[in-house]
Amino acid sequence: MIFILMSLIFILMTCNFIQYLQRKNRDNNLEYLSNKLEQVLEQGSVGQLLLVTEDKKLQVLLIKINKLLDAHQQKIAKYTQSRRSMKKMLTNVSHDLKTPLTVVLGYIEIIQKGGTMDHKEQERLLFQVHRKTEEIIELMNAFFDLARLESGDKELALTKVNMNEICKDNLLSFYDIVQTKGLTIDFQLPDNAIYVLGNKEALDRVLHNLLSNAIRYGSDGNILGLTLSLNEKYVCIDVWDRGKGIDEQKQDLVFERMFTLEESRNKALHGSGLGLTITKRLLEQMNGTIQLQSHPYQKTTFTVTLPRMIY
Missing domain, CATH: 3.30.565.10 (Histidine kinase-like ATPase, C-terminal domain)
Known part of the structure; x- marks a missing residue:
């Protein structure tokens, strides 16, 4: 009877020790995951988390975290590309606006200073001013239309x-x-x-x-x-x-x-x-x-x- 009792106690102690090791191993794994996720948040680092474990629940959690990191990485890449594209767009819009505006200003100055300017020459310059102004309006309309489309403000009735x-x-x-x-x-x-x-x-x-x-x-x-x-x-x-x-x-x-x-x-x-x-x-x-x-x-x-x- 005493032998059986001692055996049960030994088995229980063994089970408790195994459970302790499992909890300690899970705690270490969770701490590893926590530290890695903190690096992602603080440093913006990307990449998948690698962890060798027999814990099925941790395996499921790891798969879901890696999916989340992949989505996070894709969003970062998309955001970076969008910023570069927007910067380029603003640079080109600035250039394309500056050029016709400079021309318009030049024509206006010529008209203002040309007190004895021939009427036909004045009409020609005014025509150029009108044409360049239309270019500016067309560019600005296109720019704002695209901004509305990409922001979702412009919905189409189908x-x-x-x-x-x-x-x-x-x-x-x-x-x-x-x-x-x-x-x-x-x-x-x-x-x-x-x-x-x-x-x-x-x-x-x-x-x-x-x-x-x-x-x-x-x-x-x-x-x-x-x-x-x-x-x-x-x-x-x-x-x-x-x-x-x-x-x-x-x-x-x-x-x-x-x-x-x-x-x-x-x-x-x-x-x-x-x-x-x-x-x-x-x-x-x-x-x-x-x-x-x-x-x-x-x-x-x-x-x-x-x-x-x-x-």
């Missing part, structure tokens, strides 16, 4: 939209400039009406931006193309040209804020660098996407994809 009409109307709006440049139009449209759930004003702006860019940068290919197609789920609009296109290494950058091709900085091809960014944001609000494929002097295509609406 309704049933006839894409055939949108494509026709926007192509017709460029008819005069297309004729002036001597471009051939390749316009492919289905006979039956195609509908999407979208916003007419936003879709007009999307098509206007894409057609304007195709004419501005691709007119050396002497053709402007627009194709409307569909499948069971989606409606696709291709706007294309056969101009000089966009280098492969730059194709992933065209939808970033203030990205412009080098030649777009001259007066003939000047752009704000916000058009494609705004286009992408508008499409995202309509559950759409936009993609680019470019082979210089063969075919450069911007493809808009929107969910099809069937009635």
Whole structure:
């Protein structure tokens, strides 16, 4: 009887000792995790936590912490990229505002000091002032539109939209400039009406931006193309040209804020660098996407994809 009692006591002591070691090991592991998390908070360090343990609950906790750290790292990277992009955008906006404003100020000073200036010369200068002022207004409107879209302040009311009409109307709006440049139009449209759930004003702006860019940068290919197609789920609009296109290494950058091709900085091809960014944001609000494929002097295509609406 005494032997049995002593055995039970020994077993209980062994169990208590094992439990003590387990608690001590868990406490050490928790302290390690706590210190690592404190480093992340204080130093902004990133990376996964590595811990060898047989404790199932600690393993689950470790997996969840590492998922949280991954999400934290992604947010930091996104925030850093956003800051760099915003800094670049502000620098470019400042430059693009300063240049026309300086020109406007120069013209005004010439007009003010030119007491005996010829009337035709005065009209010419006033025309230049007006043109430069329109450039400034256009840039500022684009800047504020993008700010509203990215802040979520601008919500789009979605309704049933006839894409055939949108494509026709926007192509017709460029008819005069297309004729002036001597471009051939390749316009492919289905006979039956195609509908999407979208916003007419936003879709007009999307098509206007894409057609304007195709004419501005691709007119050396002497053709402007627009194709409307569909499948069971989606409606696709291709706007294309056969101009000089966009280098492969730059194709992933065209939808970033203030990205412009080098030649777009001259007066003939000047752009704000916000058009494609705004286009992408508008499409995202309509559950759409936009993609680019470019082979210089063969075919450069911007493809808009929107969910099809069937009635």
